[in-house]
Amino acid sequence: MHIILSLFCIVFLINNISADCPNGTICQIDSTLFDLSSTQEQDIVSTNNPSTPAVVITTAQPGPSTTPGSTTSLSNSDGTPCNCNNSGLWLDLLLVIDRSAGVGVDGLTEIAGQLAAALNNVPIAQKAQNDFYTRVGLLVYSSDVQVIGDLTHYTNSDGLLNDLFSLTQYYKPSDRIADIGKALKTAQTIFQTQSLNITSRNVPKAVVLYASSYNKINDDPVTIASQMNNSNIFIITINYHDNSGVATDLLNQISTPYMNFSSDANDAVAEISQGLCYANCLCPFGSYQLKTLNTTSYQQTYYADCLQPIGAGTFPKFAEKVCEARNGTLVSLTSQAKTDFMFNVAVYGTDKTVSSSNSLHIGLHRNTQSQWAWYGYGQTEYPLGNFQPWAPGFNNNSAGDAVYIDKLGPGNWQWMTGSSSSNPFQYICQIRACDSAPTNCDRSGWLNNGQ
Template structure:
């Protein structure tokens, strides 16, 4: 089923221009989620039996919107879920292959999270270390590019432990960490602030009524990524952790004429094309990207997907796809476009602060160029062969 909640304010401000002319957002189909995940649950005395049961229900609910649990050889878009509980020590309750359906999850999660331990000690670092081992043990060639996520439920947080350093190691390796501060009243008032040091940016949550949607949003975002050597479009170029969009950018620092650049982009990744600039924001993001790419030098000049088609300026798309007509925002330099059939392609020309569109010939000016493709996500599965 489609995830109906808008992912971020970024999507509202940047993407929603008209129903037809938008930059692609990340996929939002929970039934096609493909992740490897481990739930890490505090079962110390402070959590209480009722608290554990509530967490079991929350975990089951998160995956109840059509997400396929386990491994299905007929559909690679599945999510594996392991389970770890922790107190003074940690226990692996389920590896990544135990739950093979949503029914398996329901049949086991409430039993696994039924009774708290006999200790008040709650050492998250132990839970994280076991979760890391579960993810490592579950690796296989078919899923080597699947993104990893650890979902943490905690009733307290020990700032004197090693949890932060372990969390930083996991995040540096690409694993997303989602935290849920489950304060059942009268507990650690600084719990959420402490867990914010553990979580990935924007993924620290509390037990509020939006929690299921918050966790699902984090999973969908974790499942939205680019192939190596591509840069994911996002709210702020300068902040790699800012809310992401559903396209990837690849500046190419070797010159080619526009027609050759278009073919080069198409050959770089499935359904890739010369980049579009629907908005000032997208234009600025691409400009910041090329400034940080080897092979681009002042004065900047680079092909984008502008092309004159049937009398209208449109954006490049793969062969057979509809080409969006330029609308809403126009980045033409003063005096452009020049009205001539011999200049039916577009490029950016600029200085150290900005660049503007100019129309040029498709076969006679060699420039750098910028390619674009969709992110790998729930609407666009990327195989190992594509990502290798």
């Protein structure tokens, strides 16, 4: 522990505060966030009973008042938003739709309309420049499964829309069984034969599954979904008029955590589109994707920041060079939620690279105008925001041109200033995720389920 005494400074006693999410709700870190992107293994969690680990708390002093234009949206954000642009999606996507009596013939057209809206402007193709297009497959199921079109079938959106709005021909009014396990098993087989381990098609994989009810026959959907999630297949589920709640309870277990929605929700189309955006926002091998959970709405937000702990310590100016060589920067701690995530996942999670460290470099530095700023991606920067957990005796006027976060006690980490040419501490790099606006991103973690 570093104990720094600064003469001629007044030491303020500050009450602990926690960071608010947007719209005034409180963020906390959920156990499903403890995912190393080298495996992307996610516990199957019901949104009805989310678990919450201990959170590392820092003490944030009020930041200085700012003038209009002195900060950017990133200055006070939890993280860098994933780009959510349908026209830029590049996925292998399977649509899996319940056609049993529980849906009803009109229900199939409603589902078709909802999916058509969610997939509007998605570049559906079999070939395009690089990998930046989406292949779509379409399946319907009841007691059996029928593949209308696999991942090699649709060459444009018109063909898919024609089949979506013709789903009524596959309706089975006398079949009251919805075998979700068999449907997932078929989807898993299609991915295994047409998408996984194909080096020429290195893209994320996703499933959108609609269900009105559930009947367990032979294949256990929870086990199959776990295998798929552990193979980096992102599963979005939608319950359709599930009055009994049986399907909803199951869908909470098989979806990627917090990706189960209701077709009747006013924002269902937006939720499905956002889920596909998150499926298309992935981190490189050996990094942790920033995620936060709104505990009021139980909505999880994915960010395009991938945290990577570095055990070989160096001075902060050289640490930034190391991160830039990985197409990243030193980590920016712009909120309490992001700070909690960094410690719970990247520092004290399954990776122990920097878990014994008492000091870590972060990306806050004095720029050429002698103002405090965070390093941004692509040789950019943005100003310090309101979140400023300075240690006693330190503030934004303290001497120094670099900042590190120091352990003052168990679970108590706060900022201190230093020189960019001293203090060879360990550090956390922050790497930009690949998403629907790809440039030159690292996809090594996706290939052959390597995440």
